Amino acid sequence: MNDTMGRYRAMTGHRLFWPAAVLVVMLAANTIYRPGFLSIELKDGHLYGSPIDILRLSAPLILVALGMTLVISTGGIDLSVGSVCAISGAIACMYISRQPDQDSLPVVLTALAMAMGVSLVLGTWNGVLVAVIGIQPIIATLILMVAGRGLAQLITQGQIITINSDPFRAIGLGHLLTLPLAIFIALAAALLVAAFTRRTALGMIIESVGGNAEASRLAGIRSGRVIFLAYVLSATCAAVAGFMMTANVSSADGNAVGLWVELDAILAVVIGGTSLAGGRFFLSGTILGALIIQTLTTTVYAMNISPQTSLLFKAVVVIAVCLIQAPAFRARFTRRRSSAPPPSPIADKPKEQVPA
Amino acid sequence: MTTGTLTAGRARFRLPRRQIPVLATLALLLVMYGIGVSQYQAFSNVQVIFNIFIDNGFLLVVAVGMTFVILTGGIDLSVGSVVAMTAMVSASLLQKGLPAALVLVIALLIGPTLGLLMGCAIHFFEIQPFIVTLAGMFFARGMCTFISGSSIPISDGFWTRMSQERIGDPRGNFVSISVLIAFAVVAVAAYTLAYTRLGRNVYAIGGNPQSALLMGLPVGRTRIAVYTISGLCSAIGGILLSFYTLSGAPLIAVGMELDVIAAVVIGGTVLTGGSGYVFGTVLGVLVLGVIQTLITFDGSLNSWWTRIVIGGLLFAFILFQRLVGIRYK
Numbered sequence: 217m218n219d220t221m222g223r224y225r226a227m228t229g230h231r232l233f234w235p236a237a238v239l240v241v242m243l244a245a246n247t248i249y250r251p252g253f254l255s256i257e258l259k260d261g262h263l264y265g266s267p268i269d270i271l272r273l274s275a276p277l278i279l280v281a282l283g284m285t286l287v288i289s290t291g292g293i294d295l296s297v298g299s300v301c302a303i304s305g306a307i308a309c310m311y312i313s314r315q316p317d318q319d320s321l322p323v324v325l326t327a328l329a330m331a332m333g334v335s336l337v338l339g340t341w342n343g344v345l346v347a348v349i350g351i352q353p354i355i356a357t358l359i360l361m362v363a364g365r366g367l368a369q370l371i372t373q374g375q376i377i378t379i380n381s382d383p384f385r386a387i388g389l390g391h392l393l394t395l396p397l398a399i400f401i402a403l404a405a406a407l408l409v410a411a412f413t414r415r416t417a418l419g420m421i422i423e424s425v426g427g428n429a430e431a432s433r434l435a436g437i438r439s440g441r442v443i444f445l446a447y448v449l450s451a452t453c454a455a456v457a458g459f460m461m462t463a464n465v466s467s468a469d470g471n472a473v474g475l476w477v478e479l480d481a482i483l484a485v486v487i488g489g490t491s492l493a494g495g496r497f498f499l500s501g502t503i504l505g506a507l508i509i510q511t512l513t514t515t516v517y518a519m520n521i522s523p524q525t526s527l528l529f530k531a532v533v534v535i536a537v538c539l540i541q542a543p544a545f546r547a548r549f550t551r552r553r554s555s556a557p558p559p560s561p562i563a564d565k566p567k568e569q570v571p572a
Numbered sequence: 573m574t575t576g577t578l579t580a581g582r583a584r585f586r587l588p589r590r591q592i593p594v595l596a597t598l599a600l601l602l603v604m605y606g607i608g609v610s611q612y613q614a615f616s617n618v619q620v621i622f623n624i625f626i627d628n629g630f631l632l633v634v635a636v637g638m639t640f641v642i643l644t645g646g647i648d649l650s651v652g653s654v655v656a657m658t659a660m661v662s663a664s665l666l667q668k669g670l671p672a673a674l675v676l677v678i679a680l681l682i683g684p685t686l687g688l689l690m691g692c693a694i695h696f697f698e699i700q701p702f703i704v705t706l707a708g709m710f711f712a713r714g715m716c717t718f719i720s721g722s723s724i725p726i727s728d729g730f731w732t733r734m735s736q737e738r739i740g741d742p743r744g745n746f747v748s749i750s751v752l753i754a755f756a757v758v759a760v761a762a763y764t765l766a767y768t769r770l771g772r773n774v775y776a777i778g779g780n781p782q783s784a785l786l787m788g789l790p791v792g793r794t795r796i797a798v799y800t801i802s803g804l805c806s807a808i809g810g811i812l813l814s815f816y817t818l819s820g821a822p823l824i825a826v827g828m829e830l831d832v833i834a835a836v837v838i839g840g841t842v843l844t845g846g847s848g849y850v851f852g853t854v855l856g857v858l859v860l861g862v863i864q865t866l867i868t869f870d871g872s873l874n875s876w877w878t879r880i881v882i883g884g885l886l887f888a889f890i891l892f893q894r895l896v897g898i899r900y901k
Contacts, residue, residue, distance in 0.1 A: 293702075349891065350894065351890050351891075352843055354647070354702075354843065355837060355843050358834070359883050359887045362830055362882050363879060363880050363882070363883020363884060363887075364883070365876070366876040366877065366878070366883065367876075367880060370874075370876055370880065374874055374875075374876060479706055482702070483703075483706070486703055492702060492703065493700070522717055522721055525714050525717045525718050526714070527711070527713045527714035527717075528711060528715065530710045530714070534706065534707040535693070538697070538699045538703055538707070539693075539697060
């Protein structure tokens with residue numbers, strides 16, 4: 217066990233090296249361009265500064281990417297997270313906007329519970345399609361991705377719902393111990409997921425299902441149930457991220473909330489070193505990936521380049537990170553073909569590539 | 573297929589397995605059209621059908637390219653952005669005063685080049701198509717705003733002529749030239765897939781890449797070729813779109829890749845590859861077009877219902893494909 221842990225650690229260190237290097241280079245470039253970039257100041261008992269901003273704004277992406285990591289590691293993919301963000305935000309804002317006292321805590325909690333409930337239903341829907349009916353994940357979640365935007369607009373009746381609720385705003389903009397609350401929410405979610413997957417057998421079970429669902433089933437793992445769980449978890453994470461996104465602007469726009477977040481999240485997961493083909497997953501890599509993407513976005517804003525053109529930079533970073541990682545991937549795949557490496561019981565059959 | 577020599581009874585059992593999804597799409601299309609005709613008098617007008625083609629010609633062309641990619645088991649997320657980039661490049665070059673013919677050549681070269689590069693990255697570096705084409709999508713969309721932050725009108729003589737030319741019968745029904753171009757693309761693509769070596773290779777790779785490789789088929793070349801074809805189709809689609817709107821806008825065709833994938837899937841092509849027809853894709857695009865037309869005719873339904881209905885249809889079709897036993901890997 218100790219040996220396995222040691223090897224696992226060594227591999228994580230190796231895999232995290234390049235993403236971490238990219239992040240450091242970007243931060244360094246920012247500091248050179250704008251010397252005050254890394255400075256943090258205390259104002260009204262809250263910390264302010266670009267690094268804090270990056271952390272705060274990356275919180276929703278970290279949440280979505282955490283759920284996405286688990287889904288991808290089961291060999292699936294969840295394209296519907298953006299729509300789930302939009303729906304959860306829309307329901308919460310809709311409910312709050314109809315109450316006479318928007319500031320009351322019970323109202324906000326009810327709204328959150330309602331939105332969370334609906335998101336669980338949406339996650340269940342995805343899970344049933346993939347795990348029970350056996351539809352290919354990319355297409356099963358595409359359904360909700362397309363229809364979900366429509367549903368979100370249906371809930372808001374195509375309008376932008378604006379609310380004025382301090383407790384709800386706190387989810388996105390509140391502070392705790394001088395740091396933004398959103399950071400703590402994302403951190404708590406990350407620790408929770410990490411504890412459940414790395415301190416119990418769940419993580420290994422997920423990896424083995426992603427490695428080979430059929431072999432895992434024969435080995436006595438209820439693959440269906442694990443896959444189902446991953447999609448429900450992903451929707452839950454997306455719902456919380458949806459709360460943050462809407463709370464940040466105190467309004468819900470069915471069209472804009474969480475637009476393209478699924479792509480950013482998949483990107484974060486891949487940059488973090490988790491293979492889209494399933495199997496091994498790296499939560500710390502995912503968080504690093506999310507931070508890289510947010511740093512890139514912030515950098516582009518800071519340099520006064522239009523947000524749309526930032527996509528150019530994103531493309532360059534994606535290609536760079538993927539190319540750096542590609543030879544390592546290939547080496548891993550060839551080794552996997554010939555023998556089953558510990559710890560996941562992967563059969564020696566070449567893995568089917570997800571057409572994604 | 574050796575069904576030709578078999579008895580009629582077995583032929584009836586065997587043939588549909590591959591073609592049931594396409595037949596189902598056809599049936600759905602007819603039912604939807606029937607509903608439209610029975611509900612609205614003007615719906616039976618031939619021009620309604622022509623308009624669907626006029627409004628969706630570029631979508632059709634792009635969907636044909638996507639069919640190739642999906643048949644090999646891949647996916648191309650960059651199509652919408654490449655369409656926008658092609659339109660943008662044409663508009664900005666025309667604005668600079670370049671002759672129309674030269675602009676056409678340049679615009680038609682950009683898409684396939686990007687497709688070729690993405691195909692090479694997918695094949696040689698073994699990066700998932702999803703990620704590579706995602707990067708391609710970001711790149712192309714970024715290029716759009718890099719060229720111009722706002723939309724550029726096109727006033728070139730050739731473009732306006734292509735846009736306004738109406739080919740029709742004496743009763744006043746007409747189609748635009750774009751529709752004819754789209755039909756030509758469909759015909760060439762259908763021929764390529766059904767009767768050429770490249771087409772056979774595409775199906776073989778989609779069916780099982782390992783077997784295709786062991787059979788000595790040029791897997792790499794074919795895989796790179798389909799992304800190039802998809803890039804070319806997106807470029808043609810972009811030109812058609814610029815004929816249609818007579819402008820290039822940086823944010824046009826956002827999310828188009830979803831419509832395209834939906835059209836291909838509704839048309840009966842299996843996303844894991846190896847099974848599907850160009851004709852099915854044509855039907856899939858028509859289904860999307862009829863939904864939009866029905867919702868426009870109704871007037872009381874809001875635009876978001878289009879999304880919900882498309883999502884519902886996607887679900888119904890995938891479930892249906894699953895039930896009739898199309899193999900998902």
